Amino acid sequence: MQDIIWPEGYVPGFSDNFASNEMIVAGLSVADVWPQLDDTAAWPGYYSNASAIRFHDGTGPTLSQGARFRFTTFGFPVEAEVTEYVPPADGSTARVAWHGWVEGDAQSRLDVHHAWLFEDLPGGRVRILTQETQNGAPAKQLAQTRPNPMINGHQEWLDGLVAAARRARG
Numbered sequence: 001m002q003d004i005i006w007p008e009g010y011v012p013g014f015s016d017n018f019a020s021n022e023m024i025v026a027g028l029s030v031a032d033v034w035p036q037l038d039d040t041a042a043w044p045g046y047y048s049n050a051s052a053i054r055f056h057d058g059t060g061p062t063l064s065q066g067a068r069f070r071f072t073t074f075g076f077p078v079e080a081e082v083t084e085y086v087p088p089a090d091g092s093t094a095r096v097a098w099h100g101w102v103e104g105d106a107q108s109r110l111d112v113h114h115a116w117l118f119e120d121l122p123g124g125r126v127r128i129l130t131q132e133t134q135n136g137a138p139a140k141q142l143a144q145t146r147p148n149p150m151i152n153g154h155q156e157w158l159d160g161l162v163a164a165a166r167r168a169r170g
Helices: 030-038 040-046 137-144 149-169
Strands: 017-026 051-055 068-073 076-086 094-102 110-121 125-135
Touching: 017 137, 017 149, 030 040, 030 094, 030 110, 030 125, 030 149, 040 051, 040 068, 040 149, 076 110, 110 137, 125 137, 125 149
Parallel strands: none
Antiparallel strands: 017 125, 051 068, 068 076, 076 094, 094 110, 110 125
């Protein structure tokens, strides 16, 4: 199975917080689930923790390499830039990742790397992996919060993504 590609400074275990969520689902393919994440206008329809999405560079609502966008999640107004964008093609693994940040001083600044991987598996299954590392004082607080809001929030995102893909497929 494929892995997330981590930039320097965001490797799990060396960051202030790390969340990993994965689903393997039968009856769907990368072609079914990719459009639900790629189209940011769809996010609020299946994920309650994403709102106020807007693109700064005249692109969107679909993601693309280098696209700059802003959205609110976990109560934070996150600025983001897509750093990896590999759409599905001929059964290859699809990937998307963004660097996100919340401006602020040493107590409120937050930097994240949020990555997604979509992989078709034998037997008509799809693997969806999302992982995020975070750095900054807010990340340290989130890492110690129980239940873990990042794990729970990202699971809601995955569950909603799969449900939206199933609805779109009919």
